[in-house]
Amino acid sequence: MSGGVKNTVLEYRKKTGVEPPKELTELVKEINKIKAKITNALKEGPKTIPEIAKEIGMKESLTAWYVLTFVKYDLLEPESQTDEGYYRYKVKG
Amino acid sequence: MSVKSWYERKYYGEIEDLPEEEYDVLVIGGGIAGIQAALDLGDMGFKVVLVEKEPSIGGFMYKLSKTFPTMDCASCIATPRMAQVFHHPMIDLLIYSEVEEIEKKGEGDFRVKVLEKPRFVDSSRCTGCGQCELACPVIVPHEYDWGLAGRKAVYIPFDTAVPRIAVVDLDHCIYCGQCERACPTEPPSIDFTQVPKIHHLKVGAIIIATGFHLFDARLKENYHFGEYPNVIHAMHMDRLLAPTRPYHAILRPSDGKEPNNIAYILCVGSRDKTVNNPNCSQICCMYSIKQAQLIMGALPLADVTIYYIDIRAFGKAFEEFYQQAKDMGIMLVKGRVAKIEQKENGDLIVWYEDIENGGKLCKAEHDLVVLSVGLLPNKEIANVFKGQKLEVDDVGWIKPVDENANPVETSIRGVFAAGTALGPKDIPDSVIEGGAAAMQCAAYLSEVRGRH
Numbered sequence: 001m002s003g004g005v006k007n008t009v010l011e012y013r014k015k016t017g018v019e020p021p022k023e024l025t026e027l028v029k030e031i032n033k034i035k036a037k038i039t040n041a042l043k044e045g046p047k048t049i050p051e052i053a054k055e056i057g058m059k060e061s062l063t064a065w066y067v068l069t070f071v072k073y074d075l076l077e078p079e080s081q082t083d084e085g086y087y088r089y090k091v092k093g
Numbered sequence: 094m095s096v097k098s099w100y101e102r103k104y105y106g107e108i109e110d111l112p113e114e115e116y117d118v119l120v121i122g123g124g125i126a127g128i129q130a131a132l133d134l135g136d137m138g139f140k141v142v143l144v145e146k147e148p149s150i151g152g153f154m155y156k157l158s159k160t161f162p163t164m165d166c167a168s169c170i171a172t173p174r175m176a177q178v179f180h181h182p183m184i185d186l187l188i189y190s191e192v193e194e195i196e197k198k199g200e201g202d203f204r205v206k207v208l209e210k211p212r213f214v215d216s217s218r219c220t221g222c223g224q225c226e227l228a229c230p231v232i233v234p235h236e237y238d239w240g241l242a243g244r245k246a247v248y249i250p251f252d253t254a255v256p257r258i259a260v261v262d263l264d265h266c267i268y269c270g271q272c273e274r275a276c277p278t279e280p281p282s283i284d285f286t287q288v289p290k291i292h293h294l295k296v297g298a299i300i301i302a303t304g305f306h307l308f309d310a311r312l313k314e315n316y317h318f319g320e321y322p323n324v325i326h327a328m329h330m331d332r333l334l335a336p337t338r339p340y341h342a343i344l345r346p347s348d349g350k351e352p353n354n355i356a357y358i359l360c361v362g363s364r365d366k367t368v369n370n371p372n373c374s375q376i377c378c379m380y381s382i383k384q385a386q387l388i389m390g391a392l393p394l395a396d397v398t399i400y401y402i403d404i405r406a407f408g409k410a411f412e413e414f415y416q417q418a419k420d421m422g423i424m425l426v427k428g429r430v431a432k433i434e435q436k437e438n439g440d441l442i443v444w445y446e447d448i449e450n451g452g453k454l455c456k457a458e459h460d461l462v463v464l465s466v467g468l469l470p471n472k473e474i475a476n477v478f479k480g481q482k483l484e485v486d487d488v489g490w491i492k493p494v495d496e497n498a499n500p501v502e503t504s505i506r507g508v509f510a511a512g513t514a515l516g517p518k519d520i521p522d523s524v525i526e527g528g529a530a531a532m533q534c535a536a537y538l539s540e541v542r543g544r545h
Contacts, residue, residue, distance in 0.1 A: 005105075005286050006280070007270065007273065008105075008273060008281075008283065008284050008285040008286050009268050009269075009270035009272075009273050009283065009285050010270055011105070011285065011286070012105050012268065012285035012286070013268050015105055016103035016104070016105065017103070018103055018268065019268075020266070020267035020268055020269075024231065024265060024266075024267050025267055027231065028230045028231055028267060031230065031231070031232050032230070048349070049348050049349035049350075050348050053348075060347060060348040060439075061322040061346060061347045061348070064344075064346060064347065064348055064349045065242070065243070065346070066232075066243075067349065068241075068242050068339065068340050068344070068349065069232060069242045069243035071340070071341060072242050072243075072339060072340075073227065078341050078342070081351075084350065085350045085351035085352075085353060086348070086349060086350050086351075087341075087342065087344075087349060087351075
């Protein structure tokens, strides 16, 4: 299909003039910040989602969504469970 | 996303208009009913084209944990059939494609226009390794898991997708090119020079197996779905229970705690005139009982309470399945839930009418509430017929010509329907109807071709 076109994403942008929407580039910046904050919070040792949320100042449900998505993408992993039913997470590797 | 919106985008080249292709039968919808119909027709020697709008075939069944009442693994049943239909010599698949228009020219002669959406991934080269997905910096809610976790803007639809090929979600792409650089094939499989293709099909008969939509639980405002994170719907729970689940355990979305006191509310969006759906959705009682049993297995210390109006255990071995749930200690409370309130720690207060104890208003505390949402018709398909009317009932389900004697033939001769396109039903009934529609289709083609 690409018929010899190299770097098709770049060529697509050049040919169509399409630019990424600002809200998406802002979202990516936000995701990167959240990722950095969460991994930073786990430097001292494994933490539960409420503990991470408290440390980084983010809503627990949003923290849960990102932590569990990062677990899915192998950035984080569950380590142990508390008596209250929470898992503690750590950075993988 | 509408078909029209695909015409409004910018592409590397012009939209490709393909020459006419001829098939005996068009099957619309690659869920279990459509797959069954296509396989049966293919095995009978008919040349079939199956159109699926999503980037993988499989429909709804592959998302489920287990089937009821047999507790068989749903994806273990669905996946081999998906592979079988994909590799069948008599079946061609148009995946990630949508039927735009159908015109009946005469008996056994339908002309169909299908839009094949670009994946921006070369399917002949992509190995499904997922390197592009790891490299992509965008994270958005994954539809497959009903938003419980995220996916990237380029992604493999799910682990057992057929075909297991990545797809670029252009709506969330920032055109950074990370996916293309990460792709290990030479040249890379990411291909932004792809354009939509318009297929023109000439077919002898059509089977509609377009499935259903889930009831939007936000419409029941007193349950605060979408507002209280620990109010989820039953398909969320089915994903949490499935072997391919989004989380590493069954966790509640508000804070990642393992729930230990779970409530089910039945008939959410079914048997309810206030939301325009007076019908029973037929499967909610049983899928809730199935999930409750699975929760008891996965979380042995958890309490599970089901709030119901009636338990409709009408199928083979359903009553025994229901009794088994009671024996396992699942609590069943006859009563409509009036409202849900949220506590500061995310736990929920359920206010309900206790019918068996004089109808008094009671409240109970739970740490997760599951709404057993009903099924609604997928109405889009009725709009693609040009010059012919596809009859639907008052709710919008496809109406057969005769509910008793001819339950899979539609108001347009030569067009048949199967599965939940006709109304709510479970997996075995959908499979039976897929087979029945295939048989009726074969009889129709034999009749019209013999005559002309």
